[in-house]
Amino acid sequence: MLLCWGLYYVPFVITTGLYPEKTMNPILILSIFVASYVILNYSQSLNRKKEIELKKNKQDLEAAYKELExxxxxxxxxxxxxxxxxxxxxxxxxxxxxxxxxxxxxxxxxxxxxxxxxxxxxxxxxxxxxxxxxxxxxxxxxxxxxxxxxxxxxxxxxxxxxxxxxxxxxxxxxxxxxxxxxxxxxxxxxxxxxxxxxxxxxxxxxxxxxxxxxxxxxxxxxxxxxxxxxxxxxxxxxxxxxxxxxxxxxxxxxxxxxxxxxxxxxxxxxxxxxxxxxxxxxxxx
Structure with missing residues (x-):
């Protein structure tokens, strides 16, 4: 794998115990990071939405209880x-x-x-x-x-x-x-x-x-x-x-x-x- 630093290309090499050397595509790594970021944000957004809905449901129940009372x-x-x-x-x-x-x-x-x-x-x-x-x-x-x-x-x-x-x-x-x-x-x-x-x-x-x-x-x-x-x-x-x-x-x-x-x-x-x-x-x- 080659990483660009200014005008020079620096090889980026991943070595494992099974294979002597293997170079990974930088676009693939970037895509993995972007996908992870999107998934994490989406998960957090869902959690916030659920919290808001739970809070609203609780308020609605309390209001209904007060009205009934x-x-x-x-x-x-x-x-x-x-x-x-x-x-x-x-x-x-x-x-x-x-x-x-x-x-x-x-x-x-x-x-x-x-x-x-x-x-x-x-x-x-x-x-x-x-x-x-x-x-x-x-x-x-x-x-x-x-x-x-x-x-x-x-x-x-x-x-x-x-x-x-x-x-x-x-x-x-x-x-x-x-x-x-x-x-x-x-x-x-x-x-x-x-x-x-x-x-x-x-x-x-x-x-x-x-x-x-x-x-x-x-x-x-x-x-x-x-x-x-x-x-x-x-x-x-x-x-x-x-x-x-x-x-x-x-x-x-x-x-x-x-x-x-x-x-x-x-x-x-x-x-x-x-x-x-x-x-x-x-x-x-």
Missing amino acids: LSKKNELAFLQLKSLKSQMNPHFIFNSLNSIQDLILQQNTDSSYDYVVLFSQLVRNTLNYSNKDFITIDKELEFLEIYLQLEKLRFEDDFTYTIQHTNTEGLSVPSLIVQPFIENALIHGLLHKAGKKQLTIDFTFTDHLLCTITDNGIGRKEAKKMQERQGGHHESFALEAIQQRLEILKEQYGIAVGYHVQDLYDNKLATGTKVEIRMPYKKKY
């Missing part, structure tokens, strides 16, 4: 939410039937008839809305209006109420959340108050949706004393259920929701109670 979590939250609403509805219906019974015992025939008509509308709406996570705020306002008309029949002329809303067009709200707070204000705040009983419900939307319920009742402290004197230990089941619903909605939608109760005073005298409910919502547009 999230789906199960949402399904669990939905089932819990539906269960709580189904528990609350019989409680609410039971209270309404008690009001009808009171009117019948008072032999107030006209009011009893009006109450039954309104009650049928309310029950129909309750059954329709309990199967929905969210309803339009217009339907919520209509529902609360019917409910308060029913309560006004029971409280008669001493009771007045106002429902107002600001910048709430196109919003949807969780069904049947506000009513239990109103019921609580009526039973514990206004029922035992002498004279005029006033209730205000205000929905206001800015960067969040706030529902404020204000009554001029006897206040929580006096209501608790009356309960203790009467030997009652009534806990509002509906409010407990609402608290759990709000916690589930907070997890499900990742927004700050909840409620806060504030006692109102004038010169250290109780003048009522205010409840602020920060509600989850959906926008139509």
Whole structure:
């Protein structure tokens, strides 16, 4: 074999034990090196490709697992939410039937008839809305209006109420959340108050949706004393259920929701109670 070095040719000789001398073609040697280099690079490229595919498959599996886990979590939250609403509805219906019974015992025939008509509308709406996570705020306002008309029949002329809303067009709200707070204000705040009983419900939307319920009742402290004197230990089941619903909605939608109760005073005298409910919502547009 001859190797070229500048202008001179240097013989390259391979000697083996079997053959005295044999010269190899330099093109053959170069081809072997090139083929080895190509094969090595191709093998490394295949290995890198396999590693990338394995990494991608692992990421896809992890994403699928997280999606499945999230789906199960949402399904669990939905089932819990539906269960709580189904528990609350019989409680609410039971209270309404008690009001009808009171009117019948008072032999107030006209009011009893009006109450039954309104009650049928309310029950129909309750059954329709309990199967929905969210309803339009217009339907919520209509529902609360019917409910308060029913309560006004029971409280008669001493009771007045106002429902107002600001910048709430196109919003949807969780069904049947506000009513239990109103019921609580009526039973514990206004029922035992002498004279005029006033209730205000205000929905206001800015960067969040706030529902404020204000009554001029006897206040929580006096209501608790009356309960203790009467030997009652009534806990509002509906409010407990609402608290759990709000916690589930907070997890499900990742927004700050909840409620806060504030006692109102004038010169250290109780003048009522205010409840602020920060509600989850959906926008139509």
